[in-house]
Every structure is written in C-alpha cells, then in structure tokens.
Amino acid sequence: MNLKNADILSARQFNRGDIEAILKMAGKMEVFSSKKKWGDLLKGKLMASLFYEPSTRTRLSFETAMQRLGGNVISVVGAQFSSLSKGETLYDTGKTIENFADVMVIRHPKDGAAEELAAGANVPVINAGDGSSEHPTQALLDIYTMQKELGKLDGKTIVMVGDLKYGRTVHSLSCLLSHFDVQMIFVSPSELKMPGNNLRVLKEKNVSYKETTNLAEAMKWADVLYMTRIQQERFTDQKEYEKHKNAYILDRELVEKKCPKAIIMHPLPRIWEIQKDVDDVPGAAYFKQVRNGVTIRMALLAMVLGKNP
Amino acid sequence: MNLKNADILSARQFNRGDIEAILKMAGKMEVFSSKKKWGDLLKGKLMASLFYEPSTRTRLSFETAMQRLGGNVISVVGAQFSSLSKGETLYDTGKTIENFADVMVIRHPKDGAAEELAAGANVPVINAGDGSSEHPTQALLDIYTMQKELGKLDGKTIVMVGDLKYGRTVHSLSCLLSHFDVQMIFVSPSELKMPGNNLRVLKEKNVSYKETTNLAEAMKWADVLYMTRIQQERFTDQKEYEKHKNAYILDRELVEKKCPKAIIMHPLPRIWEIQKDVDDVPGAAYFKQVRNGVTIRMALLAMVLGKNP
Amino acid sequence: MNLKNADILSARQFNRGDIEAILKMAGKMEVFSSKKKWGDLLKGKLMASLFYEPSTRTRLSFETAMQRLGGNVISVVGAQFSSLSKGETLYDTGKTIENFADVMVIRHPKDGAAEELAAGANVPVINAGDGSSEHPTQALLDIYTMQKELGKLDGKTIVMVGDLKYGRTVHSLSCLLSHFDVQMIFVSPSELKMPGNNLRVLKEKNVSYKETTNLAEAMKWADVLYMTRIQQERFTDQKEYEKHKNAYILDRELVEKKCPKAIIMHPLPRIWEIQKDVDDVPGAAYFKQVRNGVTIRMALLAMVLGKNP
Numbered sequence: 030m031n032l033k034n035a036d037i038l039s040a041r042q043f044n045r046g047d048i049e050a051i052l053k054m055a056g057k058m059e060v061f062s063s064k065k066k067w068g069d070l071l072k073g074k075l076m077a078s079l080f081y082e083p084s085t086r087t088r089l090s091f092e093t094a095m096q097r098l099g100g101n102v103i104s105v106v107g108a109q110f111s112s113l114s115k116g117e118t119l120y121d122t123g124k125t126i127e128n129f130a131d132v133m134v135i136r137h138p139k140d141g142a143a144e145e146l147a148a149g150a151n152v153p154v155i156n157a158g159d160g161s162s163e164h165p166t167q168a169l170l171d172i173y174t175m176q177k178e179l180g181k182l183d184g185k186t187i188v189m190v191g192d193l194k195y196g197r198t199v200h201s202l203s204c205l206l207s208h209f210d211v212q213m214i215f216v217s218p219s220e221l222k223m224p225g226n227n228l229r230v231l232k233e234k235n236v237s238y239k240e241t242t243n244l245a246e247a248m249k250w251a252d253v254l255y256m257t258r259i260q261q262e263r264f265t266d267q268k269e270y271e272k273h274k275n276a277y278i279l280d281r282e283l284v285e286k287k288c289p290k291a292i293i294m295h296p297l298p299r300i301w302e303i304q305k306d307v308d309d310v311p312g313a314a315y316f317k318q319v320r321n322g323v324t325i326r327m328a329l330l331a332m333v334l335g336k337n338p
Numbered sequence: 339m340n341l342k343n344a345d346i347l348s349a350r351q352f353n354r355g356d357i358e359a360i361l362k363m364a365g366k367m368e369v370f371s372s373k374k375k376w377g378d379l380l381k382g383k384l385m386a387s388l389f390y391e392p393s394t395r396t397r398l399s400f401e402t403a404m405q406r407l408g409g410n411v412i413s414v415v416g417a418q419f420s421s422l423s424k425g426e427t428l429y430d431t432g433k434t435i436e437n438f439a440d441v442m443v444i445r446h447p448k449d450g451a452a453e454e455l456a457a458g459a460n461v462p463v464i465n466a467g468d469g470s471s472e473h474p475t476q477a478l479l480d481i482y483t484m485q486k487e488l489g490k491l492d493g494k495t496i497v498m499v500g501d502l503k504y505g506r507t508v509h510s511l512s513c514l515l516s517h518f519d520v521q522m523i524f525v526s527p528s529e530l531k532m533p534g535n536n537l538r539v540l541k542e543k544n545v546s547y548k549e550t551t552n553l554a555e556a557m558k559w560a561d562v563l564y565m566t567r568i569q570q571e572r573f574t575d576q577k578e579y580e581k582h583k584n585a586y587i588l589d590r591e592l593v594e595k596k597c598p599k600a601i602i603m604h605p606l607p608r609i610w611e612i613q614k615d616v617d618d619v620p621g622a623a624y625f626k627q628v629r630n631g632v633t634i635r636m637a638l639l640a641m642v643l644g645k646n647p
Numbered sequence: 648m649n650l651k652n653a654d655i656l657s658a659r660q661f662n663r664g665d666i667e668a669i670l671k672m673a674g675k676m677e678v679f680s681s682k683k684k685w686g687d688l689l690k691g692k693l694m695a696s697l698f699y700e701p702s703t704r705t706r707l708s709f710e711t712a713m714q715r716l717g718g719n720v721i722s723v724v725g726a727q728f729s730s731l732s733k734g735e736t737l738y739d740t741g742k743t744i745e746n747f748a749d750v751m752v753i754r755h756p757k758d759g760a761a762e763e764l765a766a767g768a769n770v771p772v773i774n775a776g777d778g779s780s781e782h783p784t785q786a787l788l789d790i791y792t793m794q795k796e797l798g799k800l801d802g803k804t805i806v807m808v809g810d811l812k813y814g815r816t817v818h819s820l821s822c823l824l825s826h827f828d829v830q831m832i833f834v835s836p837s838e839l840k841m842p843g844n845n846l847r848v849l850k851e852k853n854v855s856y857k858e859t860t861n862l863a864e865a866m867k868w869a870d871v872l873y874m875t876r877i878q879q880e881r882f883t884d885q886k887e888y889e890k891h892k893n894a895y896i897l898d899r900e901l902v903e904k905k906c907p908k909a910i911i912m913h914p915l916p917r918i919w920e921i922q923k924d925v926d927d928v929p930g931a932a933y934f935k936q937v938r939n940g941v942t943i944r945m946a947l948l949a950m951v952l953g954k955n956p
Contacts (some may be wrong), residue, residue, distance in 0.1 A: 052732070054750040063494050064749065066691075067691035072376070073376035075402060075405060075406065077398070085723050085917070086743060087697070089721050089723070089744070089747050090747065091746070092721050093693065093721060093747040096693060096719045096721070101405045103401050103402060103405070105394050107397070116607060116609045117606075117607035117608070117609070121606070121607060121608065124628075125395060125625065125628050126398070128625070128628040128629040128631075128632060129399065129402040129628075129632065130402070131373065173382065195377050215866035265860065297735075297739070297743065298734060298739065299739065300734045300735070305738075308355075316742045316743065316746070318748040319742075319747075320745050323745075323746060323747065338522045381685070382684075382685035384711065384714060384715065386707070410714045412707050412710050412711060412714070413662075414703050414707070425916060425918045426915075426916035426917075426918070429923075430915070430916065430917065432933045433937075434704060434915065434934065434937050435707070437934070437937040437939075437941060438708065438711040438940040439711070440682065622762065636841050
C-alpha cells in the first residue's frame with residue numbers, strides 16, 4: 030500500500046494489509062515518540078490543524094507528532110473559525126488552505142466534513158473526528174496499542190464497554206478489528222447498544238461477537254477491556270441508568286478478581302468509570318494509548334507526505 | 339526604496355516605485371510560496387500575530403509566510419486578548435511585545451489601531467486590517483495577482499463590483515491602482531457606491547473611472563472583474579436589494595458570454611456571488627490570490643526585517 | 648542547586664543560594680533575550696503552554712523564551728480546554744500531556760493547580776500563576792530586574808504600593824526578598840494591606856518592614872518603587888477609595904520631587920497608576936521587566952531541562 034498523497038477519512042478505507050503497513054511504519058517512529066530522538070523527516074512540511082471543535086488532546090497529539098518529526102504547524106481552533114467559514118463551504122476552505130499547508134488535519138462536528146474538505150483540497154486530508162461518524166486515527170492507535178501489549182491480535186477477545194451507540198471510537202475500532210481473527214463482546218445498557226449497521230458488517234465478515242449488559246461476566250473472557258464513558262443524559266429511562274451506573278465502574282479489586290491479565294484501555298478523558306487505583310494494575314494501558322497516538326500520527330503524516338525514515 | 343525597519347500601515351504610503359519594488363521582491367519569493375523550497379531567510383526572527391479579530395485567512399497567510407522562510411511565530415487571537423489589553427493602551431502593548439518579537443502583525447476592529455501600536459513599538463508593525471479603514475497587504479496581493487495574470491497593469495480596465503462603500507479591500511486597491519495608467523469601473527447599488535473621498539483621490543490624479551449599477555454592461559470592458567460580497571442587511575430599501583441581488587451573481591454562462599478573457603478575482607470568502615461553475619473558467623483567479631497573499635507577505639516580512647534572498 | 652527535572656511551583660521553594668544560581672544563569676541568557684543571537688540550547692525539546700486563563704503576556708514570554716532557545720511549543724488557551732478537562736483531573740491531564748511535552752507551563756485560576764498537575768506529570772512543571780496563590784517566575788524576574796538596575800539588593804529599600812492584599816505578585820516577591828538584607832515599606836489603603844501570614848514570614852526572618860498609607864512619605868526612602876493596580880471594586884468603603892485613588896498615582900513631577908533616583912517597577916498592565924510622562928524618567932523599569940521576564944524564563948527552562956549554555 031502506498032498512502033502518498035492519500036486522504037485518511039475513514040476506518041473503512043483500510044484492509045488488513047493496509048493496517049499492518051501502518052503499524053509497521055509506527056514501529057519505525059517509536060524512537061521519535063519516545064523522545065529519544067528529534068526527527069527531521071518532515072522538515073520543510075507545514076501541517077494545518079483545523080479544529081472546528083476544540084478536542085485538545087487530539088490536536089496536541091497531531092501537533093506533537095508533526096513537530097517531533099521536524100515539521101511546522103499552523104493552527105485554528107473553535108470560535109476562531111467564525112471568519113474563515115462565514116458561509117464558506119468546506120470545499121472553498123480546502124481550496125484556500127491548500128495554498129498554505131502540505132497536509133490538513135480536520136476535526137468537525139458534522140458527519141462527512143473531512144470528505145467535503147478533501148474534495149476541495151489537493152493536499153492530503155486527515156480526519157481527526159467528524160460528528161458521530163468516524164475517528165480513524167483513534168482506532169488505529171487503539172489497534173496499535175493492543176498489538177504492542179498483546180504481541181498479536183489474532184485469537185484474542187476484545188470486550189468493549191459503555192456507550193456503544195454514540196461512541197464513534199468504538200464504531201471505528203470494531204471496523205478495524207473485523208479484519209483480524211478476534212472475538213468481540215459488547216457490554217452496554219440496552220439503550221446504548223452497538224448500532225445495527227456496525228453489527229451487520231461483523232456478520233458479513235463472519236466475525237464472532239456477543240452482546241450483553243453484564244460487565245463482570247464479560248470481563249472473564251477479556252484479553253482487552255476497552256472502557257468508555259456512559260453519560261446519564263443519554264437515558265430516557267433513569268431506572269436503566271441507575272441499574273448500570275455502578276455496574277460499569279472498574280476498580281482495582283474487580284480487575285484483580287475478574288481479569289488480572291487483561292489490557293485495560295480507554296480513549297480518555299476518564300471520569301469515574303475507571304477508578305484511580307486501577308492506574309497501577311499491570312494491564313492499565315490508557316495513558317500508553319496517548320503516547321501510541323503520537324506514534325501512529327507520526328506514521329500517518331509521514332506516509333501521506335511520502336516520507337520513509 | 340528601503341523598507342528596513344519600516345511600518346506597513348496604509349496603502350497610501352506607497353508610490354509607484356515602492357509598489358514595483360515590492361512586486362519584484364515577491365517574484366523572488368515565488369519559489370518558497372510554491373512549496374518548491376523551504377527558506378531560511380528569516381531564521382532567528384520571531385513574528386507576533388496579534389489578531390484582535392479572528393480573520394483566520396489573513397493570520398494563517400502571515401504565519402505560513404513567516405514559517406516557510408524559516409522564521410518563528412507567537413500568536414494571540416480574539417478573546418485571548420482580554421488579559422493583554424485589559425485597559426492597556428495599544429502604545430503599552432507595543433512597548434511590551436517588542437521585547438518578544440522582531441516584527442508584529444496586527445488586525446484590529448478599530449480604525450487607526452495599527453498606527454497606535456506602531457507608536458509604542460520599536461520593531462516594524464504590519465497592518466493586517468484595521469476597522470473599515472485599511473488592508474494594505476490585501477491590496478498589494480491583488481495588484482500582484484493582476485500583474486501576474488495580465489503581464490502588466492498599464493492600459494487595463496478593472497471593474498470592481500459589489501459593496502464598494504464598506505469594503506476596505508476596494509478602498510486600498512483603488513488607491514494602489516491610481517499609480518498606474520488604468521481605467522476603473524465601479525459597479526454597485528446606489529446605496530453602496532465608492533465613497534467620495536476615494537473618488538476625489540482618483541480625480542486629483544486624473545485616473546479615468548466610471549460608476550454604474552449595471553454589471554452586465556460593465557463586464558464587456560473588463561480585463562479584471564473584481565467581485566465582492568454584498569449583504570442584504572446593508573440596505574435600508576429592500577426593493578433596491580431585490581433589484582441587485584441577482585444582477586450581481588456571476589455564473590459560468592454570464593462570464594463566457596460577456597468577458598471570457600477577463601481575470602476574475604474576489605478577496606474571499608465568496609458565498610453565492612460567484613457560482614461554483616465559474617471555478618473552472620480560465621480566468622478564475624480567486625484561489626490564486628490566496629497563494630499570492632503568502633508570496634506578498636513573504637516579501638514584506640523580508641523587506642521590513644532587512645533581508646534579501 | 649540542581650534544578651534538573653525539578654518543578655517550579657512556589658517562591659517558597661528557593662533559598663538565597665537558589666535565587667542567586669537562577670540569576671546567574673539568567674545572566675548567561677542575556678545574549679539570547681536581547682535578540683543578538685538565536686539559541687539552540689533547547690533544540691529537540693517541546694514545551695506545553697497550558698493556560699486555563701488567558702494571561703497573554705506571561706504565555707508569550709514563555710513561548711518566546713522557549714523558541715529563542717531553539718525549542719518548540721504546543722499551546723492551549725482558555726476555552727479550548729473544555730474538551731481536555733471535561734471532568735478530567737489535573738492529575739490525568741499531567742499523565743496525558745507528559746506524552747507530548749518535555750516541560751509544562753501552567754496558568755490556572757485555582758490555588759494549588761500547578762501542584763496537582765505536577766503530581767501526575769513525570770516531566771517538569773512550571774507554575775505561571777495559580778489563583779491568588781503564587782506567581783514565582785514573576786517574582787524572580789522582579790528580583791532580577793532590581794539586581795540589574797541597582798547592582799545588588801542588600802542594603803536597599805523596596806517600597807511596594809497598591810493592592811497588597813490580593814496581588815499574588817507582591818506576595819511571591821516579598822517572600823523572595825526576605826532572603827536578602829533589605830527593608831520593605833508596604834503602602835496601601837487599610838482595606839488592602841499585606842496579609843498577616845506574609846508579614847509573619849518577614850518577622851520570623853527578622854526582615855525589617857513598615858506599613859503605611861502615605862505614598863509620598865514612603866517614596867523618600869525608596870531605592871525601588873514597586874507599583875500595582877488598585878481597583879475600585881475592592882473597597883466596601885467608597886470614602887476610603889476616594890481618599891487613595893489620587894494619592895497612589897505616580898506622575899513625573901512627583902517622581903522627580905520625591906525619588907528621582909529610584910527604580911520604578913510595575914508588573915503590568917498599568918492603567919492610570921503610572922502616568923505616561925513617567926516613561927522617560929531614568930529609573931522607569933517596567934518595560935525592562937518584560938524583557939527580563941524572557942531572560943528569567945529562558946534560565947528556568949534551561950535549568951529544569953538540564954541544559955547549560
């Protein structure tokens with residue numbers, strides 16, 4: 030696969046070979062994301078950060094990746110866009126910013142925004158999250174984290190927990206995982222189940238999955254326990270919320286009892302759904318995900334800009 | 339002309355020789371704005387972006403220019419100023435920021451703001467738009483675009499269309515054009531005509547100009563068709579608005595019929611006043627203006643910092 | 648003293664030897680903050696600016712210091728934090744951002760915020776102002792300014808004027824000054840006196856100090872006159888305000904009459920409490936403080952990152 034000049038818009042655009050090529054390139058970037066070395070692979074390249082929503086964590090991750098490889102950054106955040114986009118189409122924004130930058134990263138509240146921008150821009154566009162649709166670079170860093178922590182993905186069981194209905198992270202992740210020989214267990218309140226169209230994709234590919242509301246039971250099978258936040262305001266039935274709010278809280282005791290060897294992940298920020306005493310459990314990997322995010326974004330930026338260390 | 343250590347505050351500060359010197363320097367910058375090369379002419383220089391109004395397009399243009407020439411940037415946008423300017427005069431802001439930066443770029447909603455800042459600062463100040471007063475770097479990039487597209491300005495006819503009353507762009511542009519042997523045709527609703535003081539300057543210099551409300555008629559004479567947005571809320575008489583709203587919309591058919599060889603320009607963002615099907619007309623130059631903006635700002639930054647490639 | 652990997656959280660963490668070591672390092676940084684040279688001491692290092700409150704002056708000072716020494720910057724300001732900190736603890740923020748940056752600078756409205764961040768982060772954290780608690784880098788630049796302007800601090804009289812109750816600047820400054828053989832005179836309305844716990848520290852160290860409401864009288868003794876803003880809204884008794892509002896305004900005539908040789912300082916922004924005609928008095932040092940702020944921050948960044956020019 031050659032990603033040179035390609036857009037990164039959706040997890041659906043990758044096959045297993047693509048994913049493995051990206052993970053391999055990420056491996057080459059480890060030395061730079063570990064801070065052991067400052068790179069110059071992207072020297073002379075300029076990245077535009079276009080964050081129509083703040084999403085500070087993701088923006089800083091991309092800006093760190095770009096700079097640690099020697100590249101430069103221009104950046105626009107939130108309300109600052111008022112002037113840029115005052116009635117302007119994303120197509121026009123693309124045709125404008127391509128005169129400044131060699132690559133664009135966009136975060137936008139609207140589904141499909143990254144695609145619209147890419148239609149106008151003749152430089153690569155990377156989707157850093159559009160609406161509740163896609164967040165492909167998050168899914169790639171999640172896969173990369175699983176592979177690093179477990180050695181390989183095939184044969185493993187991934188348990189995803191929480192708000193599976195609105196969480197774009199788990200949508201993109203289940204899509205990428207469908208290319209591997211894994212089992213998935215989806216744990217959520219019945220009001221927040223994984224959407225039907227995501228499940229359909231798994232069925233078509235004969236991926237083995239189960240749905241349940243019972244976290245403690247599912248944990249026993251977990252090689253990876255992927256937690257997400259569930260929010261009270263998502264529930265129409267507050268009894269349903271009361272039933273689950275404590276069932277979906279992880280503490281050290283529960284982890285040590287049910288899945289002491291599992292890798293524990295979370296896209297962050299975590300509130301109370303992972304208690305602080307879990308941080309020292311050997312499998313806790315949620316802050317490692319942050320560093321792996323820099324590594325993956327280094328790999329993607331290098332690849333779309335046609336650079337190989 | 340030597341612009342070293344000079345402020346760039348107004349289109350009125352330049353004579354024809356000055357303008358030609360800037361355009362010539364811009365020519366030397368083409369290689370850097372085309373992304374063919376990354377410069378180091380401004381290495382070791384720091385630019386402060388002081389954008390009291392967002393104006394994202396202009397800010398990114400300056401920051402791109404500075405960085406692509408090897409310089410560094412510090413940046414403040416909009417509401418972030420609350421602390422800097424809490425009752426502080428722009429004079430004091432100038433005396434403060436000069437301790438950080440080698441050059442300052444300011445955008446401000448108040449007429450004359452750039453001049454106040456420059457009074458305090460002992461480093462060069464560049465006006466990136468103050469109130470409805472001036473936007474000299476936009477006018478310079480417009481002139482540069484015309485020269486690149488037409489070869490030369492003398493003998494040409496420039497048709498300016500839309501809101502000529504409030505548009506600071508067309509005010510600064512007509513001022514710069516008055517140094518050349520051109521004809522201007524001003525097309526606007528009668529409520530949005532070019533202000534008297536701008537016309538007076540043209541008369542004094544014996545520049546030939548006409549005023550009309552009829553776009554289709556004016557287009558026949560155009561070597562350059564410079565479109566701007568007109569906004570419904572500017573009109574006290576809504577019948578006047580209804581009369582013009584469609585007359586001042588450019589589509590491909592109209593362009594091919596009336597002025598197939600004209601250069602078509604717009605300061606952007608465009609809304610509906612230039613239909614998207616015009617983008618592929620050979621003379622469409624509005625996105626080229628964006629790139630030329632980077633080139634011109636590279637030239638100005640280099641000149642005020644006393645650097646020559 | 649070795650500050651490598653240390654956090655800079657409070658003025659209270661330094662003894663006289665520490666302060667002198669920092670001032671000495673600042674001396675080595677003068678060439679870079681004077682713009683005579685661009686450094687590369689911090690090349691390959693990335694600083695995160697985390698400004699939960701705007702505080703533009705301080706942020707630009709740090710970002711200038713970092714960049715002029717060859718380092719890089721990622722930056723978050725004000726409302727952009729909504730996403731980062733949505734319910735997240737500062738501890739988690741620290742564990743997140745340490746994956747991006749080699750050093751963090753934080754400004755936060757809450758007392759103790761820098762310490763919370765430092766508890767999570769395994770890279771150095773510098774407090775750029777937390778609540779009404781501490782602003783140690785401001786106090787260090789103030790001391791550095793006094794030493795530069797007066798040659799030495801021992802034997803000098805420092806007069807602090809204005810809102811001594813709420814001003815975190817004067818709290819941190821009196822703490823640092825207590826390590827030197829100085830006299831302090833505190834001039835304020837009775838409603839805005841230096842808090843008791845600050846005075847207690849001075850008593851314990853046998854530092855000589857006086858309190859008064861009479862500026863003109865105190866000025867006669869001043870080697871340094873340190874002005875701060877007093878705000879009308881701080882007063883419950885408006886008669887008290889009326890009494891002092893004009894007494895605490897400095898103009899050229901007053902300075903020349905009472906303390907023509909004193910150094911005049913202010914943390915900025917100044918409003919009317921120092922009239923503009925004071926700017927040309929030989930002792931006026933408030934804009935020099937801005938440059939010294941860059942110098943001190945260069946020194947601190949280099950020291951916590953373990954670099955020596």
